[in-house]
Amino acid sequence: MTIWTSNEAHLKLFDEIAAEYRKTHPDVGEITFDPLPFESYTTTLTTQIAGGNAPDLAWILESSAPDFVSSGALAPLDDTLRKAPGYEFDDLTPSAVKLWQAEGKLYAYPFSTSPFGVFVNTDLLKEAGRKTPAEMIDEGAWTWENAAAENAAVVAGTGKAGMVVRDFDYKGWDNLATVWGGWGAQPWSEDGRTCGFDSPEMVEAMTFLHKSIFTDKAFPGPGTTADFFAGDAAMTITQISRASLLQDATFGWDLVPLPAGPKGEYSVIGQAGLGVFKNSPNAAAAADFLAFFTNPANSAKLAAYFPPPRASQLTAETLAKSNPLLKPGQLQKVVISGIEKGVVKPNHTGQAELSQTVRAALDPLWQPGADVKAVLGGVCAKIAPMLGT
Structure with missing residues (x-):
């Protein structure tokens, strides 16, 4: 999975979630997170894709969402997520998934919907x-x-x-x-x-x-x-x-x-999506891992750094549990209220x-x-x- 963070706390959490997944999926030999520089992230990713070296999964910036969603390069996720046990697909807020949909299909999971x-x-x-x-x-x-x-x-x-x-x-x-x-x-x-x-x-x-x-x-x-x-x-x-x-x-x-x-x-919102490249030889396994990575339990853990798209988790009390450095009042005023009234950063094909x-x-x-x-x-x-x- 290509990502743009090299924050040690983020990577530690990702590795913990991956290790937990592999306990029940011994056929998955390795799950790696490949940080790319933020400044050149999309350029590097598209170069990898053009060179036939695309990752199985990738983070996608909101600015690139229209291009990736319409490109045909991403696999639709709806069926995999809806069938995942305990996933609660309908808990995803319509406003959070809107940018990542085309013709009624979800092509990337908005794992971070974060107001500035x-x-x-x-x-x-x-x-x-x-x-x-x-x-x-x-x-x-x-x-x-x-x-x-x-x-x-x-x-x-x-x-x-x-x-x-x-x-x-x-x-x-x-x-x-x-x-x-x-x-x-x-x-x-x-x-x-x-x-x-x-x-x-x-x-x-x-x-x-x-x-x-x-x-x-x-x-x-x-x-x-x-x-x-x-x-x-x-x-x-x-x-x-x-x-x-x-x-x-x-x-x-x-x-x-x-x-x-x-x-x-x-309020202004930055979003990041997580998508699976459909031509990957591991596309099915990657989609299955995405479903695990973003299930309700792991979404709550990721909320320490990335505000979730799940309505049930968008409360100051819930976010405070995974954000001990931030007070409920700060989370309410900046995150909860920001998501309610915010506009997403500029994006265009x-x-x-x-x-x-x-x-x-x-x-x-x-x-x-x-x-x-x-x-x-x-x-x-x-x-x-x-x-x-």
């Missing part, structure tokens, strides 16, 4: 003499404008970094959906045919972001690295799977929802080429004197033919 939240270094905020997001939430003041001001103050007062959009690094532009969502902006229309980068909402959101980076210094600029989990930044936007990195934290921290934008409160084109077209934006509106108009000029407009 903001991890906060409360010690740095106190050192800078600023309010914590929790205090601002109580006052109804947790907005992007105020969040930027808090982070800029930390930078000025402590020399540490402000807000880090994890996995963005001026390359992974789709992670900026966690920011522009507050303005109601989208990269393209719901049907995927019309570019949205030049919309008034996107221009306003990206103008705010540009000012926050280059004028206010609230976000680390290009070429600057800051690891929140090492205590180097005031805040970071990421998912709860990263909470394990705080096991030995030497600073006070909190987890809160994304700040409200001009369009109000919102032809995502690989589309993503590279957007990334290149956005490059001129990441300099102090950029003309935000002109750059975003240039993005649309580049991708409009790819969207079919």
